[in-house]
Structure formats: structure tokens, C-alpha cells
Amino acid sequence: MTRVVLLGGGVGGSMVSNQLARQLKSEILRGEVEITVINESDVHVYQPYFLYMAFDQAVPADAQRPERSVLNHLIKLVVGHAERVDRDANAVVMGDGTKIPYDYLVIATGSRPAPETIPGLVEGGHIFYTQEGALKLRDALAEFKGGRIVVTVGVPHKCPVAPVEFTLMVRDWLNNRGMQSSEVFYTYPIGRLHSLEPVANWASGVFQERNINSQVFFNTESVDPEKKTITSLEGDTVSYDLLVAIPPHMGQDVIKRSGLGDAGNWIPTDRYSLQMEGADNIYVLGDATNLPISKAGSTAHFEADVVSSNLVNRIRGGRGSVRYDGKVFCFIEAGNDEATYIKFDYQHPPKPQAPTEMIHLYKLAFNKMYWLSAAGIL
Ligand SMILES: Cc1cc2nc3c(=O)[nH]c(=O)nc-3n(C[C@H](O)[C@H](O)[C@H](O)COP(=O)(O)OP(=O)(O)OC[C@H]3O[C@@H](n4cnc5c(N)ncnc54)[C@H](O)[C@@H]3O)c2cc1C
Numbered sequence: 323m324t325r326v327v328l329l330g331g332g333v334g335g336s337m338v339s340n341q342l343a344r345q346l347k348s349e350i351l352r353g354e355v356e357i358t359v360i361n362e363s364d365v366h367v368y369q370p371y372f373l374y375m376a377f378d379q380a381v382p383a384d385a386q387r388p389e390r391s392v393l394n395h396l397i398k399l400v401v402g403h404a405e406r407v408d409r410d411a412n413a414v415v416m417g418d419g420t421k422i423p424y425d426y427l428v429i430a431t432g433s434r435p436a437p438e439t440i441p442g443l444v445e446g447g448h449i450f451y452t453q454e455g456a457l458k459l460r461d462a463l464a465e466f467k468g469g470r471i472v473v474t475v476g477v478p479h480k481c482p483v484a485p486v487e488f489t490l491m492v493r494d495w496l497n498n499r500g501m502q503s504s505e506v507f508y509t510y511p512i513g514r515l516h517s518l519e520p521v522a523n524w525a526s527g528v529f530q531e532r533n534i535n536s537q538v539f540f541n542t543e544s545v546d547p548e549k550k551t552i553t554s555l556e557g558d559t560v561s562y563d564l565l566v567a568i569p570p571h572m573g574q575d576v577i578k579r580s581g582l583g584d585a586g587n588w589i590p591t592d593r594y595s596l597q598m599e600g601a602d603n604i605y606v607l608g609d610a611t612n613l614p615i616s617k618a619g620s621t622a623h624f625e626a627d628v629v630s631s632n633l634v635n636r637i638r639g640g641r642g643s644v645r646y647d648g649k650v651f652c653f654i655e656a657g658n659d660e661a662t663y664i665k666f667d668y669q670h671p672p673k674p675q676a677p678t679e680m681i682h683l684y685k686l687a688f689n690k691m692y693w694l695s696a697a698g699i700l
Contacts, residue, residue: 324355324637327424329404329414329576331361334430334608334622336392336696341630343394346637350396355637358398358422359389360414366392367453368692370619373484373655375456376463377495382453384689392696404431407580409601426603426633429582429589431574433480433609433617440476440569446547447565450488451480462564463495469563470505471496474542474552476570477511478586480609480617483664485568486516486525487655492566493532494657506533507560509540509552518616521654521664524674528656542567571617573610588612593668594645596629605629613648615668620651623695653685661685 326342328335339359349355366389374380390399403417407429413421435451437443448462449455471492475485485508493506508515508529514522515529515536529536541555545565553559573587582598583589590599591611598604607629608622615621625646632642648668655661656677663681664672694700 323353324349324425325423326355326357326426326428326633326637327414327422328357328359328428328430329407330430330432330608330610331359331366331389331393331399332430332432332608332622333619333696334432334610334626335359335361335428336366336389337623337626338428338430338607338630338633339397340392340394340697341626342633343396345630345634347396349637356398357396358400358424359393360400360402360404360416360422361389362401362403364389364401366696368689368696369451370481370484370689370692372450372453372456373487373491374689375453376450376459376488377491378460378464382457385453387693392693394697404576405579406576407582409580409582409604412603424603426605426636428605428607428629428633429577429598429610430606430608430622431576431610433478433571433573435479435569436572437567437569440542440545440567442545442547443542443567443569446545446550446552447474447567449567449569451484451568459566463492466501466504466564468501468504470507470561471564471566472507472509472552472560472562473566473568474509474540475511475568476542477517478617479568479571481652482516482518482616482618482650483521483652483654486521488566488568489534490528490532490657491655493534505535507562508534508536509542509554509560510536510538511541513538518664518666518672520672521674524662532657571609577610584612586612593648595632595642596625596646605633615648616650616652618650618652619692621649624649624651653681653688655682655685 371385448459516522577583607625660677661682666672
């Protein structure tokens with residue numbers, strides 16, 4: 323019996339497990355293979371809806387389905403918090419001490435915003451990267467009477483373009499409510515508006531057109547909720563009426579407790595095979611890797627194809643030689659009911675095009691279609 327355990331049943335974990343269940347159906351039915359997903363919640367959450375929740379364009383029910391309902395019936399689901407991975411025993415140790423043994427382990431535990439790394443941010447800022455934060459921001463925007471909205475970005479973070487999307491959408495939102503004179507101010511830690519240079523160049527033109535102000539080389543070091551200011555490592559201070567932060571992210575604590583990650587809890591991963599460095603039977607995908615590529619659902623999706631192909635091939639006696647080419651695809655909401663997209667890989671940089679209404683409609687449709695892709699149908 324070959325036991326495959328997926329640690330994390332979010333985007334990457336559900337896609338890999340569903341593809342394995344479909345392709346290895348005969349082996350599973352003969353009792354030769356077992357696939358187990360471990361997820362700490364029995365609810366599967368589609369995080370891109372948080373952006374829309376902040377503008378009251380989506381509600382929590384849009385973003386949630388029972389985890390069981392997105393998994394093939396041949397997959398075993400364990401709902402619980404994994405405490406650590408015990409590599410010596412080839413087992414995942416759960417919070418209650420139960421051990422779940424594996425022959426192959428796939429780690430897809432994602433990432434989390436770490437607002438606690440910036441003093442004053444939890445008290446003084448809004449973070450729409452969690453459902454709770456998105457709903458709080460929705461209420462704050464509904465009560466906003468005008469002034470300066472500051473969007474401050476820290477790296478690394480998941481969804482490479484969500485901060486730019488939020489900035490363009492909030493500008494549109496203010497204009498539609500007669501608050502054209504309110505200011506939108508965006509800060510970014512390096513010397514341009516985005517880590518991907520073509521996106522930075524594109525955003526620079528659109529920000530100028532829409533009268534959005536910005537400051538680069540701004541690494542937010544602290545927030546003063548009383549004075550309503552943010553101060554950067556570089557020594558600059560910016561005042562705000564409403565602060566929206568995309569704080570630097572970290573990998574999950576289970577990675578730290580297992581001794582598998584670097585200082586940020588990111589797992590050293592081979593960029594082509596997606597195997598954990600130095601571990602032949604452990605694969606990593608999605609946000610959890612240390613790869614210098616965008617942490618996005620689409621990244622996890624393309625990586626899932628590689629990991630599942632290689633696992634099926636190895637379980638059937640092959641060497642598992644499919645390589646990940648670094649492919650990422652992201653829609654970019656641009657406000658005014660328009661959107662564009664970027665597609666890139668290790669060899670080809672993104673080339674953002676002019677936004678259109680059609681792409682915006684396609685992004686809205688994709689949000690609904692996600693449930694088919696999580697279930698491995700699309
Ligand atoms: C506001 C916002 C907008 C976004 N928009 C887009 C977009 O438009 N396009 C796009 O491609 N991406 C987008 N993303 C990013 C995307 O959601 C993530 O990159 C993606 O979910 C990563 O997939 P993953 O499988 O690595 O992790 P996740 O989907 O986060 O899944 C991780 C899973 O691991 C589980 N887990 C973690 N620790 C443990 C533990 N100790 N024990 C048990 N289970 C555990 C969690 O419960 C979770 O279910 C957006 C994200 C946000 C926040």
C-alpha cells in the first residue's frame with residue numbers, strides 16, 4: 323500500500339489530491355494506494371473573494387464550501403491541526419498526538435499575513451487578506467467620510483497584484499461616491515511600484531492617469547494609531563485617515579515546528595521538480611515554497627499538475643520527470659469595471675495589456691468556476 327498524504331487542503335492540496343484520485347482510481351479501489359488530505363478546517367476558502375468583500379461585492383458564503391464537497395469521494399479527509407512533520411518516522415503528527423504515516427508527503431500549507439511584525443499595525447490598520455479583515459474594512463469604507471487612504475505594501479505577500487487591484491478599485495469607489503478630492507496614496511518597499519518590472523511600469527502609467535500618489539523605497543516599520551501615521555525604515559512618515567496594509571507574509575508555524583523552513587518558514591524547494599531540497603519523498607507547492615515566484619492560486623494550480631503527474635508516474639514505477647516551468651497567471655482588476663491579466667514563467671516576463679470590460683467579466687466568471695477547478699473537474 324502506498325500512502326500519499328497532503329498536508330493542507332486549500333488550493334494546491336485539493337487540486338493535487340483530486341488529480342491523484344482520478345488518475346489512480348483503480349489502484350485506490352484495489353487497496354494499493356491511499357490518499358489522505360489533512361486540513362485544519364472543514365471549510366474550504368477561496369481567498370480572492372476577500373478583495374470583493376472589502377467593497378461589499380461579495381459575502382462570506384461566496385468564498386466557502388465544505389472541504390469534503392471539493393474532494394473526490396476516494397480521498398480520506400482528516401480535519402485537524404497538524405503539529406509537525408516527523409521526517410524520521412515519515413509521519414505527520416497531529417495536535418492530539420495521532421500520527422499519520424506517509425510514503426509520499428505533499429506540503430501545501432500556504433502562507434499568512436504577519437501584521438504582528440509591524441508595531442501598531444494590528445491596532446491602526448486594515449488588512450483585507452483575511453475574511454475577518456475584509457469585512458472590517460468593508461464597514462470602515464462604508465463609514466469613510468473622505469480624506470487620505472494609504473495602501474502600504476510589504477513583501478513577500480501572496481497574490482502579487484491584489485494591492486494594485488485594491489488601489490485602483492478604491493480610487494474608483496471614492497469617485498463613485500463623490501469623493502474625487504479624497505487622496506489614494508500607495509507605498510512600496512523597493513524602488514518601483516511592483517516587484518515585477520512590467521507590472522510596475524504599467525501601474526505607474528495608470529496611477530498617474532487616475533491621480534494616485536505613491537512613494538517607493540518605503541518599508542513600513544511602525545504605525546502610530548493615535549497620530550494616524552506610518553513611518554518607514556528609510557525614515558519617512560506618511561499620515562492617513564484610513565490605512566490599508568498588505569503586511570509581509572510568513573509560512574505556517576507547522577513548518578517552523580517541523581524544522582523544514584528558512585527564517586520566514588518558507589520551505590527550500592527545487593524550482594523544477596518541486597521536491598523539498600534533500601527529500602526525495604516530499605513535494606511542496608503553492609505559497610509554502612521558498613521559490614522566488616509569485617505566491618498565487620494559479621501558481622499552486624500549475625504546480626499541482628506537475629506534482630500529481632510525477633506522483634502517479636512514480637507510484638506506477640516511473641522516475642517522475644515532469645518539470646515545472648514557473649508558469650503563473652493572474653487577472654488584475656483595474657477599477658471602472660475593467661481588468662487585465664498577466665501570464666509569465668521562468669523564461670518569459672509578464673506583459674500587461676490595456677484593461678477591458680470583457681476581462682473583468684471573465685475574472686468574475688472565473689471566481690465562480692474556481693469550485694470546478696478545486697474539485698479537479700476544470
Ligand atoms: C485577497 C486575496 C486575493 C487573492 N487573489 C488571487 C487571485 O486573483 N489569483 C490567484 O491566483 N491567487 C490569488 N490569491 C492568492 C491565493 O489565494 C493563494 O496564493 C493560494 O490560496 C495558495 O494556495 P496554497 O494551496 O498554497 O494555500 P492555501 O490555499 O492557503 O491552503 C493552505 C491550507 O493549509 C491548511 N493548513 C495550514 N496549516 C495547517 C496545519 N498546521 N494543519 C492543517 N492544515 C493546515 C489551511 O487550513 C489551508 O486550507 C489571493 C489571496 C488573497 C488573500
